[in-house]
Amino acid sequence: MRIAVLMKEVPDLIEELELTPEGRLETDVLSYIPSEWDEQALEEALILKEESGAAVTVVAVDSGQVDDMLYTALAKGADRAVKLAAESEVLTNRARAALMAAYLQQDPYDLVLTGVQAVDDLDGQVAGLLGGQLGWPHASVVREVKAQGEQVQCVQEYAGGWMATLELALPAVLGIQAARRPPRYVSVAKVRQLQKTASLETVEVTPLPAVELPVRRLYRPAAAGHATMWSEDAAEAAAQLVELLQSRKLIRS
């Protein structure tokens, strides 16, 4: 089975997101990390590879920030890494999906895994966009993907803890919520080592059409409220907690 894992890099939300006066992200100060759900998708693909001998290719649109992410995926066990050449470094998710769809039409895979969502996929999640554009069976919010000959089985999650086991004919696209195991760790030294021998392939594609809506502005939500902040000292904060709980009769005074 040939599996493509579609990955992207997103701003690291640990860092403060700065905005320009026009309401755009201040991109110069951003640091990027692989989208956490894409890392789950990669891990699930690598588990499938170990179980059933699948060949795993990681694919990312080349926004100029993806090399480390792709080398890391190779170091974790992916067989190939493909960068899709893009005309712009700033792409909507729709434009990314249109490039991915074009690539998947020219280089067909049996199974496509990607993260269920990303922190910046305002104009649609990749799994759904690809499923719709390619006309393939697709399912999102899934985990526990198992290969079964000409089809895959997975568990889809619904609200309130309900789930269902689905079988999909191939080719199919899955939006992965979580891998069966936490994503594996690979040391920076191992990635650097591999960078000396491995290479990333660059592929040029003509994107399929995509309808885009411009974002008028980004802004910080006016906090509906904010917690009353206690001391940052653990012992003092703990004392404040006890006082609060006593006043609310949540512990014996």
Added chain:
Amino acid sequence: MRPILVVTENQGAELSDSSRELLSKALALTEAFGGEVVAVGFGEGAPETLKRSGAHRAVAVGGSAVAQYASLPYERALHQVLERIQPSLVLLPNTTLGMDLGASLAAAKGMAMVAYCCGLHTESGALVATSQVYGGKLLAEVAIPVEEGAPGTVVTVLPGSWAPEALPNREPVLETLLAEEAQGMVVRETIAPESGGDVDITRAEVLVSVGRGIQDPENIPLAEELAQVLGGVVSCSRPVVDAGWLPRSRQVGKSGLTVKPKLYLALGISGAPEHLQGMKDAELIVAVNTDPAAPIFEVAHYGTTADVLDFIPAAVEAIRERGA
């Protein structure tokens, strides 16, 4: 304006809360822009619940292919409905159904798409959507074209984004559509929620809830000790379950359980929108997180940026001293 299509879901024998939210918003928008609301529902119960949708027209999709949810037959049926209705706007709840079908309908039909919507309002004759992005840290504003020649826009709306108005007592003109069997997807088994297992977190008055900030499964017993001295139980956010540190029956949030305890102590939980959805109505929320900008502090009543691994033993000790 061309019609607004609302894709509804049922909750038991009723329209789901988020479906009612979408219907009431769609009806308000037709007052501003003209046009009709068309509600679409699936499965055996749909003809009955759609009667109470307040929509002008309704399409009940029936047949064994949609007896239970599966994205493929639902999608095929919605393609037919879209061809027929040519809506200017399609509203779906941002549930699994919306995650499956919102983007795919937009891509398949050449429509625009706005996900994670938490507000839809009119602004001098235009329609503006507000969406949560970057883990709830920012909002994005997008103008949705509604003029005649516009391609139409699919919007998935976060459940609980606004309070639904009472739906008008109007029985829609009902059509039925028999869904075709879709080759390529089979639902093998439906699995009920892991109810309680050892504990039922929806019944606990005190929840000590741990997130990624707990760092290591070896630290879970610390939280259990704190829960014990508070007479509560331990719950958690999604990453803790995915890491296998606690069972799924303990998970609070969109894909887990909704809780409303007297005290919700959020330890090392940043407060992703999916988590907040499951606990924001707790009576008293106390959050401990080293990131002062964590969204959890916006719903918490009290908070501290102390390290959870320092805070938990300090709290256990302080409570034991007082309680003794």
